[in-house]
Amino acid sequence: MSDSKRTGGRLELRGIAVSFPRGRDVLPVLDGVDVTVAPGEVVALIGPNGSGKSTLLRVAAGLLPPNAGTVTLDGERITEPTAGVGLVFQEPRLLPWRTVATNVAYPLELAGWPRPRRTARLAELLDLVKLTEWTGARPAQLSGGMRQRVALARALALEPRVLLLDEPFSALDALTRERLNLELLELWHATGTSALVVTHSIPEAILLADRVVVLSSRPGRVVAELPVDVPRPRTLATLDDAVVSPLARAIRERLEDAAA
Amino acid sequence: MTAITTRTSPRQPASATFVPVVAAFVVAVVAWKAIVVIGGYPPFILPAPETVATRLVKGWTDGTILPHFVATATEVALGLAVGAALALVAGYGLARSAFVERVVSPYLVAAQATPILALAPLLALWFGAGLLSKVVICALIVFFPVAVSTMVGVRSVDVGLLELARSLRATRRQILTTLEVPGALPSILGGMRVGVTLAVVGAIVGEWAGAERGLGVLINVARGSLFDIPLMFATLVTIAIFGIALYLVVVLVERRLLGPRQP
Numbered sequence: 001m002s003d004s005k006r007t008g009g010r011l012e013l014r015g016i017a018v019s020f021p022r023g024r025d026v027l028p029v030l031d032g033v034d035v036t037v038a039p040g041e042v043v044a045l046i047g048p049n050g051s052g053k054s055t056l057l058r059v060a061a062g063l064l065p066p067n068a069g070t071v072t073l074d075g076e077r078i079t080e081p082t083a084g085v086g087l088v089f090q091e092p093r094l095l096p097w098r099t100v101a102t103n104v105a106y107p108l109e110l111a112g113w114p115r116p117r118r119t120a121r122l123a124e125l126l127d128l129v130k131l132t133e134w135t136g137a138r139p140a141q142l143s144g145g146m147r148q149r150v151a152l153a154r155a156l157a158l159e160p161r162v163l164l165l166d167e168p169f170s171a172l173d174a175l176t177r178e179r180l181n182l183e184l185l186e187l188w189h190a191t192g193t194s195a196l197v198v199t200h201s202i203p204e205a206i207l208l209a210d211r212v213v214v215l216s217s218r219p220g221r222v223v224a225e226l227p228v229d230v231p232r233p234r235t236l237a238t239l240d241d242a243v244v245s246p247l248a249r250a251i252r253e254r255l256e257d258a259a260a
Numbered sequence: 261m262t263a264i265t266t267r268t269s270p271r272q273p274a275s276a277t278f279v280p281v282v283a284a285f286v287v288a289v290v291a292w293k294a295i296v297v298i299g300g301y302p303p304f305i306l307p308a309p310e311t312v313a314t315r316l317v318k319g320w321t322d323g324t325i326l327p328h329f330v331a332t333a334t335e336v337a338l339g340l341a342v343g344a345a346l347a348l349v350a351g352y353g354l355a356r357s358a359f360v361e362r363v364v365s366p367y368l369v370a371a372q373a374t375p376i377l378a379l380a381p382l383l384a385l386w387f388g389a390g391l392l393s394k395v396v397i398c399a400l401i402v403f404f405p406v407a408v409s410t411m412v413g414v415r416s417v418d419v420g421l422l423e424l425a426r427s428l429r430a431t432r433r434q435i436l437t438t439l440e441v442p443g444a445l446p447s448i449l450g451g452m453r454v455g456v457t458l459a460v461v462g463a464i465v466g467e468w469a470g471a472e473r474g475l476g477v478l479i480n481v482a483r484g485s486l487f488d489i490p491l492m493f494a495t496l497v498t499i500a501i502f503g504i505a506l507y508l509v510v511v512l513v514e515r516r517l518l519g520p521r522q523p
Binding site: 061062063080081082083087089091093095097106107109110111 | 418420421423424425426427428429430434438439442518
């Protein structure tokens with residue numbers, strides 16, 4: 001592994017406002033959201049349905065220009081997609097006609113990496129997500145959890161400084177989800193990237209994050225930021241404890257207020 | 261790991277695929293013979309299968325059919341190439357530009373709704389009795405199915421994948437080559453299956469409207485001046501086999517290009 005442990009980037013979202021046209025009206029989705037992810041930090045974004053979590057992630061990825069506000073990565077404005085930001089969607093979004101290997105290497109190919117360099121990086125990535133034995137398999141032959149690991153490896157391909165994850169494991173069964181969350185923790189430990197992860201699950205937020213940001217329902221605003229003082233490395237026991245923890249109760253109360 | 265579907269493509273023995281095909285062919289030929297015998301039809305109405313087979317072999321060996329076949333095959337090949345190439349471009353435009361769709365699709369549909377049989381004499385008048393008029397007719401008849409299947413195929417490309425490509429800063433050209441072409445390929449090849457068979461129809465229709473050579477001309481000659489009905493049937497069989505061969509070529513290309521996709 002090439003990992004001279006990189007430090008993650010600093011992602012700053014300032015005063016983000018987004019509204020979508022709906023008929024003659026505009027539908028405000030986000031209203032002045034400030035979120036900062038410090039280098040190496042993992043921030044969980046939690047909020048009721050329609051609080052604009054996914055929209056905020058799209059803005060952070062440079063896929064959607066906000067109506068107001070700025071996004072910066074290590075001080076540089078983000079107005080369009082950049083290699084510094086890796087994105088994992090809710091669905092794996094794999095190219096069904098490609099193999100695991102060529103799916104993972106897809107960003108390298110688009111970025112015009114020469115083949116030898118691509119092959120070397122691919123080996124590292126497959127090793128990182130433990131898919132080395134599956135290089136030649138097609139997405140249809142993989143389980144849901146494996147597909148999402150391929151997507152994760154692909155998002156890490158260009159060594160992003162920040163990883164954005166949009167409920168990455170929400171479509172998976174509970175056990176697979178737990179296992180992948182643990183793998184995610186290891187992955188962050190190995191790569192040191194910063195991360196902003198959208199989730200619906202309070203225990204999951206506590207397991208993964210250093211800080212939990214709670215968004216209100218539409219239009220989304222930050223209603224609370226709660227630090228997670230659970231020591232790392234975290235385990236499944238952390239997850240179990242988190243379910244009934246005071247922190248979980250605090251997040252839940254904020255969420256209920258936010259949804260009201 | 262859970263739910264790993266292994267490759268269970270049932271590799272059947274060759275006999276399992278060929279036996280039913282051969283059996284169906286035998287049944288068809290026997291039925292044909294039975295109709296001739298029971299109905300007591302003379303050879304100038306419905307020749308028996310063995311008569312046609314003999315005439316077919318003779319027609320090919322004595323060089324009666326070959327020059328006509330070459331003429332028709334040339335028309336089909338050129339018409340297919342021109343028609344399919346234009347259709348790919350047009351289909352892409354239709355899929356990706358609302359403006360192109362609004363402006364072009366009425367003409368596309370009108371051209372398709374007009375029977376090619378009615379257009380053929382006009383096209384023969386404009387482009388002459390030579391190769392050009394047949395290539396134009398072939399191209400015209402191939403155009404519609406390929407353009408529509410290209411449009412449908414390009415539109416069917418997952419928007420999630422397009423967003424992924426955008427997040428990876430793919431260029432327009434990269435999106436075309438890595439997502440749109442492979443994504444639309446199954447649909448395009450489906451259109452090509454229809455297109456190749458129609459191309460043969462187009463060539464024959466074009467030849468009927470005026471030509472010196474071609475399988476369509478041979479049918480006319482065999483029926484009219486020669487009154488050699490077995491030769492006419494032999495020509496029909498040649499046309500049918502040509503159509504089947506073209507279709508099989510597309511199926512093989514399809515298997516080659518899409519085969520690995522089947523899980």
